[in-house]
Amino acid sequence: MNLQQVSNQFGRRYRQLRKFLSRKEARTILDLIRTTAAEHIRPKNVPLPVGRDQVLAADLSHPVQFLIPDILPGKPLHLNWVMVPPGPGSGGHTTIFRIIRYLEAHGYINRVYFYNVYEADHQYYESIIRNFYDFHGYVGKMEREMEDAHAVIATAWATAYPVFNSRCRGKRFYFVQDYEPYFHSVGAISLMAENTYRMGFHAITAGKWLAQKLNAEFGMSADSFDFGCDTSTYCRSGNSIRSGLVFYARPEATRRGFELGLLAMEIFAARRPDIDLHFYGDKMGKLPFRFIDHGHISPAKLNEIYNQCYAGLSLSLTNVSLVPHEMLAAGCIPVVNDAVQNRIVLDNSFVRYASPYPRALADELEALVTNQAFDSLSQAAAASVHGTTWDHAGKTVDSIFRHSLANHKAS
Structure with missing residues (x-):
């Protein structure tokens, strides 16, 4: 690099720094430094979420026909659930164990096997599913071969x-709660995730959208169950005073549209500074408007917040989350981005849909705050999910297993 090039580079960096300092954007500078440092220290070979040996061994051109043990009258069905070790409060694992508990109560024998590619402490995660998710069955490791079962169930793409x-032995099922190739940038890992839909498993999906998508695009046999709602936790309080909005804010989960939601809330805050804005999901730190930063909170506390709010912003760019149903149960009207998957899965006339740009979302939130008939709207919204229980979802999954296994036996 000659002297002129050095001078040009120095001048460019100086002007950038002066621009940042003139705006007093200390956080912007700090974020830039962190990003640059992270790029330098980030390992070039990031570990895969699935073992290389497993990917190499999976010959999708020759799908295996698995035998299943005999289904004996009056004897329980045995299920092997293969999952990554869960932390407390994982939404996906919460749904899985809700279904497992229902099946256990109706005579199934459930076993859990951890697929632990990062070699996390097995005993610690076993304690989590026993104490947090209330599972009391067998917990094993995928390092050893599983016992035979009537059904063997993958629960995330890496476990497939x-x-x-x-x-x-055991018929292969795939408990699909989202379209996981969308979790990754287009590339090898997203393709590895997509290839799991070509393994010949029978899909059991959370909501109809995924079942339709997997069948149409990959020819998968697929059944679905409708989302339940824990109405013992999330419920409308008749004496609550509503004075705010709530935003389900998850910056690290790109499919939840955090940046879009944040812009919508900024617009709303400028229009209605009298309305409290509640953020939960992750701690936010400083933002350019007033808000209440709840971070991670318990379901009981979340229900209290919902009952303080007219409406909640919950964005889903892939499959919908459980949040809109929970908001509805508390009489808090969910505003979601208008998308085919959200309309198919939610299927509730009290959900408000808005075009996925900031002003449209802010407009819809403001319309709810100014709705003169909000109290009656809130009551009707809560009533609309009153009978939507997880027992209904469990019953549907029970029927899917029994019907699919019976048909496999007949064939």
Whole structure:
């Protein structure tokens, strides 16, 4: 680099720094420094969420026909659930264990096998599913071969590979709660996730959108269950005073549209500074408008917040989350981005849909705050999900297993 090039580079960096300092954007500078440092220290070979040996062993051109043990009258069905070790409060694992508890209560024997590619402490995560998720059955490791079962169930794309490669007996199922290739930038990892839909498993999906998508695009056999709602936790309080809005804010989960939601809330805050804005999901730190930063909170506390709010902003760019149903149960009207998957899965006339740009979302939120008939709207919204229980979802999954296994036996 010659002297003129050095001078040009120095001048460019100086002008950038002066511009940042003139705006007094200390956080912007700090974020830039952190980003630059992270890029330098980030490992070039990031570990895959699935073992290389599992990907290499999975020959999708020759799907295996798995035998299943005999289904004996009066005897329980045995299920092997293969999952990554869960932390407390994981939404996906919460749904899985709700279904497992229902099946246990109706005579199934459930086993859990951890697919632990990062070699996390098995005993610690076993304690989590026993104490937090109330599971009391067998918990094993995928390092050893699974016992035979009537059904072997993958629960995330990385677990589909060891389920495909395992030689234990049992019909293969895939408990699909979202379209996971969308979780990754387009590339090798997203393709590895997509390939799991070509393994010949029978899909059981959370909501109809995924079942339709997997069947149409991959020819998968697929059934679905409708989302339940924990109405014992989320419910409308008749004496609550509503004075705010709530935003489900998850910056690290790109499918929840955090940046879009944040812009919508900024617009709303400028229009209505008298309305309290409640953020939960992750701690936000400083923002350019007034808000209440709840971060991670318990379901009981969340229900209290919902009962203080006219409406809640919950964005879903892939499959919908459980949040809109929980808001509805508390009489808090969910505003979501207008998208085919949200309309198919939610299927509730009290959900408000808005075009996915900031002003449209802010407009819809403001319309709810100024609605003169809000109290009656809130009561009707809560009533609309009153009978939407997880027992209904469990019953549907029970029926899917029994029908699919019976048909497999007949064939």
